[in-house]
Amino acid sequence: MPVSALHVARTGLEAQDARMRVIANNLANIGTTGFKRDRADFATLAYQDARVAGQQSGENTAYAVGINLGTGVAIQGTSRINSQGTLNGTGNALDVALNGDGFFEIEMPDGTIGYTRAGNFTLSGEGQLVTSHGYPVQPGIDVPEGAQSISIAEDGTVSAVLADDAEPVQLGQITVTSFANPNGLQAMGNNLLRATAASGDPQQGVAGVDGRGKINQGMLESSNVNVVEELVEMIEAQRAYEINSKMVSAVDEMLRNANQTL
Incomplete structure (x- = not known):
């Protein structure tokens, strides 16, 4: 005993x-x-x-x-x-926050796909929308040099006013990916997660559709x-x-x- x-x-x-x-x-x-x-x-x-x-x-x-x-x-x-974290305004046009379920899709250096809730994006030297570590956001968004008034709608549509145009031009659309079991995602560090057999296959779609969260520009989601x-x-x-x-x-x-x- x-x-x-x-x-x-x-x-x-x-x-x-x-x-x-x-x-x-x-x-x-x-x-x-x-x-x-x-x-x-x-x-x-x-x-x-x-x-x-x-x-x-x-x-x-x-x-x-x-x-x-x-x-x-x-x-x-x-x-x-x-659970949802608090959304805090930053005033930065390239900062985005998900209000609801889902993840942003990120291309890793080895070509695999990672997922994140951190929307503190920036532009690379080539004008590509990337994370703070330089990993491209997927689908790729390229912002031409001299673009002004970058706007990101709730459905992820990215627009900007170019030098020779008076009206905004659509540059692409940020999608949101959902999973049947988000708890099954594997944490990799650097705010990134990896899909596993337990998480199920990634379901990529438009923000605000089929239960996916909406995208809020100029805001970041704090930790919960x-x-x-x-x-x-x-x-x-x-x-x-x-x-x-x-x-x-x-x-x-x-x-x-x-x-x-x-």
Whole structure:
């Protein structure tokens, strides 16, 4: 029994350490554009059945309850909370925010496609609409040199007034991509996500159509991290860690007494 209790306490320490890492990452990214907080999910480990409920206890009787001893806890996964972040005005014509579901599509240096909620875009030296890391937004948007009054509509249509034209000219359209299971997307860093078998196939379409979010120009979506909520969870994780540490000390004392007695 004491050895089993040590194992259970150890799993508790490891689980709470993982939870603290998730909380720390959430708090570290409180100012990251479009960041979605993560939540650590836990599951019980296998139980040891010393006696099964319903097992015969006598010739005409059966045990009403069993003896099931848990073996601890393990982290089951981390769930991304995709709730909407606050939209903050920036006044920058190339800043865009998604108000609703979906992701912007980004071409990676290796030719693969990444997805992001961060719409702090800019122009490359060639006039192409890119992320802050220089990755092109897809479909590609090329802004001619000297273009003025760049406008991005709610459906993603990009227009600008060119040097020789009095009326705005359409340059392209930013699309929005949705997934059947956005929690299945794999985080890659740099505000980018990758599609996986769990996320389902990307469904690219027009912003504001079929449940996709609308695009708001001159705004950025802040992270959805709630500082108070994260601090409460941090305190709870600290207390759980302390309790498991005390369990290790208590079991160690029990083993010492048993060795001295025997």
